[in-house]
Amino acid sequence: MSVHKIEVTINGKKYQEQVESRMLLSDFLRETCGLTGTHVGCEHGVCGACTIHLNGSAVRSCLIFAVQVDGQEITTVEGLAKDGELTPLQRNFIECHGLQCGFCTPGILMSTTDYLQKNPQPTLQEIKEMLSGHLCRCTGYEGIIKAIQKTVDENNHHYEAERR
Amino acid sequence: MKPAKFDYYCPKTVDEALALLEEIGFDGKIIAGGQSLVPIMNMRLSTPEYLIDINQLKDLQFIELDGSKMKIGALTRQTEIEMSDAVRKHLGLLSEAVPYIGHVQTRNRGTFGGSLVHADPSAEIPLSLMALGGTLHIASKEEVREVNVEEFFVTYLTTDIMPNELLTEIHVPVPEGRTGYSFHEISRRHGDFALVAAACQLSIDDQDRISKVRLVLGGVDAVPLLITDASVMEGEHLSAPLLNKIADMVDEAVNPESDLHATADYRRHLAKQLAVRTVKTAYERARGENNERS
Ligand code: FES
Ligand code: FES
Numbered sequence: 001m002s003v004h005k006i007e008v009t010i011n012g013k014k015y016q017e018q019v020e021s022r023m024l025l026s027d028f029l030r031e032t033c034g035l036t037g038t039h040v041g042c043e044h045g046v047c048g049a050c051t052i053h054l055n056g057s058a059v060r061s062c063l064i065f066a067v068q069v070d071g072q073e074i075t076t077v078e079g080l081a082k083d084g085e086l087t088p089l090q091r092n093f094i095e096c097h098g099l100q101c102g103f104c105t106p107g108i109l110m111s112t113t114d115y116l117q118k119n120p121q122p123t124l125q126e127i128k129e130m131l132s133g134h135l136c137r138c139t140g141y142e143g144i145i146k147a148i149q150k151t152v153d154e155n156n157h158h159y160e161a162e163r164r
Numbered sequence: 165m166k167p168a169k170f171d172y173y174c175p176k177t178v179d180e181a182l183a184l185l186e187e188i189g190f191d192g193k194i195i196a197g198g199q200s201l202v203p204i205m206n207m208r209l210s211t212p213e214y215l216i217d218i219n220q221l222k223d224l225q226f227i228e229l230d231g232s233k234m235k236i237g238a239l240t241r242q243t244e245i246e247m248s249d250a251v252r253k254h255l256g257l258l259s260e261a262v263p264y265i266g267h268v269q270t271r272n273r274g275t276f277g278g279s280l281v282h283a284d285p286s287a288e289i290p291l292s293l294m295a296l297g298g299t300l301h302i303a304s305k306e307e308v309r310e311v312n313v314e315e316f317f318v319t320y321l322t323t324d325i326m327p328n329e330l331l332t333e334i335h336v337p338v339p340e341g342r343t344g345y346s347f348h349e350i351s352r353r354h355g356d357f358a359l360v361a362a363a364c365q366l367s368i369d370d371q372d373r374i375s376k377v378r379l380v381l382g383g384v385d386a387v388p389l390l391i392t393d394a395s396v397m398e399g400e401h402l403s404a405p406l407l408n409k410i411a412d413m414v415d416e417a418v419n420p421e422s423d424l425h426a427t428a429d430y431r432r433h434l435a436k437q438l439a440v441r442t443v444k445t446a447y448e449r450a451r452g453e454n455n456e457r458s
Contacts (some may be wrong), residue, residue: 002170002171002172003167004172020169021169021170021172022166022167022168022170023173024166024167024202024206027166043166043206043425044165044202044203044206044207045199045202045203045266045270048267048269051269054273054405057243057272057273058268058269058272058446059272060199060269060270060273062202062206063198063199063202063203063270063273064198064202064273065172065198065202065215067172067174068198068219069194070174070218081401085322111268111269112197115268129263129354129407130267130268132267132353132355133266133267133269133270133355147458156165163259
């Protein structure tokens with residue numbers, strides 16, 4: 001059994017495809033589904049560029065086989081913006097120069113989006129620890145951290161305004 | 165970097181998995197979180213003919229306090245351990261160790277059992293379990309056997325598990341009375357493999373004398389290294405001379421190697437420092453806990 005039929009929901013859309021068992025999820029997303037927003041850097045779990053959400057948790061798609069996600073739910077970076085409207089985190093990446101070449105960006109956006117949902121008020125140290133799973137060759141991380149902190153601050157204001 | 169061809173099986177129940185293992189276990193591999201296995205498959209350092217995916221075995225995913233022990237399912241994700249209030253309360257050592265494993269994104273997928281079975285001698289979970297003590301439940305089609313953690317690790321990346329067997333759950337005794345713990349490691353970058361790691365769990369009596377101690381070092385031998393001689397501390401108060409004695413003992417016991425990341429000498433130095441540091445912290449915490457209560 002080296003070829004399998006799988007059905008998987010990606011960004012709300014159902015895909016039914018044939019996959020070889022050895023096909024990595026990252027390759028499946030990019031090559032079979034044409035979702036090239038998920039980037040592939042190292043293919044052994046070090047760089048974080050390929051990070052996606054599997055059933056709501058940020059994981060590395062180069063360390064999962066496509067056949068393993070049969071029946072499950074995936075979000076890729078293409079699924080963040082709704083109706084062409086960027087998420088606040090994405091907007092802040094633009095504003096704070098959170099990217100230069102953009103190679104690492106999709107992975108970082110996916111990790112951060114999941115992380116902020118589970119830890120809405122991370123400290124600077126916690127943000128850095130979360131980012132330790134991502135390599136960025138361009139920015140020196142300063143802009144990335146600023147963009148994340150700005151998003152956290154905005155969320156907090158939002159909560160406070162709601163409470164008042 | 166693409167893995168070699170393999171046939172994929174995805175059993176839905178433990179029995180189904182065990183039947184498969186009986187048939188193809190010798191040429192195959194179990195995949196749980198895959199955070200160590202898939203990289204080495206991508207690099208073709210490992211080319212199993214069959215892959216048996218146990219991610220559907222939800223029965224093996226639990227954390228349960230049962231009287232004086234904590235039962236943890238082999239498929240429990242590392243993140244679940246990290247977030248568990250019960251683990252934080254009863255097995256603080258584990259809560260302290262898990263955040264050192266890889267990164268958030270790999271802990272979301274990586275499992276408790278997978279890390280034990282992979283048996284990297286510098287890995288955090290094997291080290292912590294060795295310090296906490298406990299038994300591993302290993303199932304085959306024929307039987308379920310229990311193995312003490314002291315007998316589980318054989319050498320680098322090798323455990324007592326046979327190819328037709330599956331690690332199902334791990335039972336860890338909950339430390340009682342005045343106990344303290346400490347985990348610490350040094351790595352080149354956050355999330356890298358530890359150069360050296362240390363874990364200590366100790367208990368003290370009502371006069372602050374050490375009554376029980378387990379000190380374990382990682383990255384300095386082929387298995388997580390339990391410093392058995394550390395029992396000389398029992399019956400003693402912690403003191404500077406005693407700490408020196410521990411450092412000498414560690415010096416004697418470790419067997420580190422040089423590689424690209426650190427020399428053997430440096431690892432030896434770290435082992436002594438971390439042993440002293442974790443023992444000290446564990447002792448302080450054991451006393452502090454008492455202060456809180458009184
Ligand atoms: S491509 Fe997956 S972590 Fe680098
Ligand atoms: S923006 Fe270029 S790698 Fe991060």
